[in-house]
Amino acid sequence: MVKVYLGAESIISPSGDAETCFLKLQNGESGVKKFSARGFNKEDFFLSAFEHRNSSFSQLLKDVIQQSVNKYDKDILTSEKTLVVISSTKGDFSKGYAHALTAPAKVLQNELQLKNFPLIISNACASGVMAINVAANLIVQKKFEHIIVAGIDLISDFILYGFQSLYALSDEPAKPFDKNRKGINLGEGAAAIIISKESSAFKNHYFHWLGGSSANDANHISGPSRTGEGLYRSVLMTLNHAGVSSKEIDYISAHGTATIFNDEMEAIAFNRLNIQHIPLNSFKGFFGHTLGAAGIIETAMCMLSMKKNTLLKSVGYDEPGTTVPIHVIEKSSSAKIDTVLKTASGFGGCNASLIIQKV
Amino acid sequence: MQLTTWCRWKGNRILLNGNLFFEADKNHPDDAALQLYRFLKIEYPKFHKMDLLSKTGFLLSEIIKTKANTGRFADHEIAMLFANDHSCSETDQKFEHSYLEEKAPSPALFVYTLPNIVAGEISIRNKWYGESAVYILPEFDADFFYSQTMLAANQSKAIIAGWLQLIPQTDAFIYFAEKTEKGTISTEQISQAYYSL
Numbered sequence: 001m002v003k004v005y006l007g008a009e010s011i012i013s014p015s016g017d018a019e020t021c022f023l024k025l026q027n028g029e030s031g032v033k034k035f036s037a038r039g040f041n042k043e044d045f046f047l048s049a050f051e052h053r054n055s056s057f058s059q060l061l062k063d064v065i066q067q068s069v070n071k072y073d074k075d076i077l078t079s080e081k082t083l084v085v086i087s088s089t090k091g092d093f094s095k096g097y098a099h100a101l102t103a104p105a106k107v108l109q110n111e112l113q114l115k116n117f118p119l120i121i122s123n124a125c126a127s128g129v130m131a132i133n134v135a136a137n138l139i140v141q142k143k144f145e146h147i148i149v150a151g152i153d154l155i156s157d158f159i160l161y162g163f164q165s166l167y168a169l170s171d172e173p174a175k176p177f178d179k180n181r182k183g184i185n186l187g188e189g190a191a192a193i194i195i196s197k198e199s200s201a202f203k204n205h206y207f208h209w210l211g212g213s214s215a216n217d218a219n220h221i222s223g224p225s226r227t228g229e230g231l232y233r234s235v236l237m238t239l240n241h242a243g244v245s246s247k248e249i250d251y252i253s254a255h256g257t258a259t260i261f262n263d264e265m266e267a268i269a270f271n272r273l274n275i276q277h278i279p280l281n282s283f284k285g286f287f288g289h290t291l292g293a294a295g296i297i298e299t300a301m302c303m304l305s306m307k308k309n310t311l312l313k314s315v316g317y318d319e320p321g322t323t324v325p326i327h328v329i330e331k332s333s334s335a336k337i338d339t340v341l342k343t344a345s346g347f348g349g350c351n352a353s354l355i356i357q358k359v
Numbered sequence: 360m361q362l363t364t365w366c367r368w369k370g371n372r373i374l375l376n377g378n379l380f381f382e383a384d385k386n387h388p389d390d391a392a393l394q395l396y397r398f399l400k401i402e403y404p405k406f407h408k409m410d411l412l413s414k415t416g417f418l419l420s421e422i423i424k425t426k427a428n429t430g431r432f433a434d435h436e437i438a439m440l441f442a443n444d445h446s447c448s449e450t451d452q453k454f455e456h457s458y459l460e461e462k463a464p465s466p467a468l469f470v471y472t473l474p475n476i477v478a479g480e481i482s483i484r485n486k487w488y489g490e491s492a493v494y495i496l497p498e499f500d501a502d503f504f505y506s507q508t509m510l511a512a513n514q515s516k517a518i519i520a521g522w523l524q525l526i527p528q529t530d531a532f533i534y535f536a537e538k539t540e541k542g543t544i545s546t547e548q549i550s551q552a553y554y555s556l
Contacts (some may be wrong), residue, residue, distance in 0.1 A: 040458060097455075098444075098445040099445075100448070100451075101495040119494065120494060121493070122446060123491075123493055130492060134492070137510055141509075158458075161469075162469035163469075165464040165465065166466050213490060213514060215435065215488050215489065215490065216439075216478065216487065216488055216490075216491050217479075218482040218485070230488060346473075347470065347475075348475040349479040350475060350478070350491060
């Protein structure tokens, strides 16, 4: 069996790069701010948004990929054995809806002189975790030697008005898993991770990807399953695929959007899996919900948490708020973290999970 | 994985395993999707709420089921994989119209502004809990479908996969491949089936 490694994580977010975000999270700072009159009827919303974004969608994507490649081996970009996987829900609207995803991929291919057209995965909010799993499986299959997985989504009126029309947004800083949670804070940003069969190319830390899977709820296109069926099934399959017992999991990076139903669904699934005692957090109180970028940003933060052996506080959490108990991290602390479970769930009933481990 | 059943829909014509299954009447006031829905004699009220991408995937998967024995698989054993080049852009435009022109962002449209909703709709219809993925490709790519079908065999016993292109006209293709003792799917088979119309 081919071993799969991941590392070289990079984040471009309104709160800064990966290391800066880690320090802010460790200090319990929030990454969301109030933005005035952004709603459809000029309501204020808390967002993790760039205040002055000078870079285009394609430029951000290119920048984050180059940052990751600089932590690995620059020469791989133009190799036939390299693939870029893009995870995004909505892409770049400035190119027109029909080309919102393929146009930036073309720009990327031309400007970075990629041999292969980027593979674009668009599976709602589970896209990022699925993209990492897809890439890892392509490495196992020996289709490619190096895969750069990049996630990106930007806040737009389209996205804001859409989530607002579903009454899914909070007008306060988001409080994942908390009793008083009121909904999502949207976020934007880009992140990249490199997946490889070679550990020697990583200039800094790297980890094993042990396994991953996805499962559908078969329940509702925009509402989470009340029994957490898809998430439950995905985590079971991932544990099985990774050859890991749930007892070995040291920390869970949950999805935690801060909507009533999503967080409740996750708590139910974790209890059915009997992993409710394992420390968990949601990064969405800090980064907001970055949609297609979320799974990559959050996996990057998992990697830093492992490297620094630090459990990061779940920003926004104060009081238990699910009908069944879960162990939400209330204060950042040192702990040995060897094995991490990352989960994600999204519209369309899709759920995905992966397990990474220290080498 | 053996390719056992496939369905091709281009314009008004629909083939099942190469044979004409249905031809929509261009002059009929209802669109081809609704004509096909009636022809299939399905009673599924949710169909009428779906966007065209979901309707297309849903109808083709229903046709596949008239021939393929999907029932022999457990509820997690059938994977799903769909792709096109334009994501859900038709519905994106309609949702934009709802807030720019009608001054009322429509939640009913917004929930369809993700290309993977079609996989969710087929999962709900069939109570399939398997793996599902949606990709955006620059063009139809038989080799991509072949390699993803082989990859799916790691965790699934069958796959329903295909190309759901709606622009500039319906140009869709769905196939069912399943683990059997007999033969295996090839890029050529996928390509031949797709280019049959």
